[in-house]
Amino acid sequence: EVQLVQSGAEVKKPGESLKISCKGSGYTFTSYWINWVRQMPGKGLEWMGIIYPGDSDTRYSPSFQGQVTISADKSINTAYLQWSSLKASDTAIYYCVRHRDSGKIYNPFDLWGQGTMVTVSS
Amino acid sequence: EIVLTQSPGTLSLSPGERATLSCRASQSVSSSYLAWYQHKPGQAPRLLIYGASNRATGIPDRFSGSGSGTDFTLTISRLEPEDFAVYYCQQYGSSPRTFGQGTKVEIK
Numbered sequence: 001e002v003q004l005v006q007s008g009a010e011v012k013k014p015g016e017s018l019k020i021s022c023k024g025s026g027y028t029f030t031s032y033w034i035n036w037v038r039q040m041p042g043k044g045l046e047w048m049g050i051i052y053p054g055d056s057d058t059r060y061s062p063s064f065q066g067q068v069t070i071s072a073d074k075s076i077n078t079a080y081l082q083w084s085s086l087k088a089s090d091t092a093i094y095y096c097v098r099h100r101d102s103g104k105i106y107n108p109f110d111l112w113g114q115g116t117m118v119t120v121s122s
Numbered sequence: 123e124i125v126l127t128q129s130p131g132t133l134s135l136s137p138g139e140r141a142t143l144s145c146r147a148s149q150s151v152s153s154s155y156l157a158w159y160q161h162k163p164g165q166a167p168r169l170l171i172y173g174a175s176n177r178a179t180g181i182p183d184r185f186s187g188s189g190s191g192t193d194f195t196l197t198i199s200r201l202e203p204e205d206f207a208v209y210y211c212q213q214y215g216s217s218p219r220t221f222g223q224g225t226k227v228e229i230k
Contacts, residue, residue: 112166
């Protein structure tokens with residue numbers, strides 16, 4: 001089965017670090033761009049950035065540049081989203097999502113992970 | 123950055139009725155790289171339409187998309203109970219990719 005499976009929910013304190021994961025299976029992980037999308041409580045979808053696991057080419061939305069780090073380990077078919085110092089405003093659901101077509105950077109979002117809920121509270 | 127504005131914010135309709143959702147872009151969307159997603163609570167979003175008018179795999183033909191340039195429309199010809207959800211448009215032809223703020227289709 002072609003799928004993206006994300007790591008479980010996290011509860012953290014402000015200032016802590018965090019790395020969440022997204023594991024792909026059932027397809028050639030290195031051939032498809034992976035995006036990260038945020039949904040804050042009661043709000044809409046926001047694109048954070050994108051990575052090509054084949055060569056780790058990474059691009060960020062200006063809104064998230066410097067706030068998070070996107071990475072991938074192609075040896076274990078896993079992409080990551082990490083924070084060095086969380087804020088309460090990082091509380092959200094985070095989705096990883098794959099493009100519909102292999103190799104294309106401008107492409108619709110076709111395969112979604114189940115989402116990871118991150119709660120940051122003192 | 124391309125800003126997408128969806129209207130209306132909420133659409134109150136009955137099953138069997140037709141739904142028409144609008145998405146307007148602040149500048150022309152490259153090569154009609156416009157998609158529509160359905161999002162239900164507790165689930166991941168689902169791709170419905172890409173390239174402005176192409177149905178994604180497994181999407182029923184009651185869903186259709188149209189438009190080009192800066193004006194796009196998603197039409198649901200006859201609402202089924204499972205269609206009540208939030209719908210987002212997205213442009214994926216330029217960076218940053220952007221989403222509209224969403225239209226909630228609720229049961230009247």
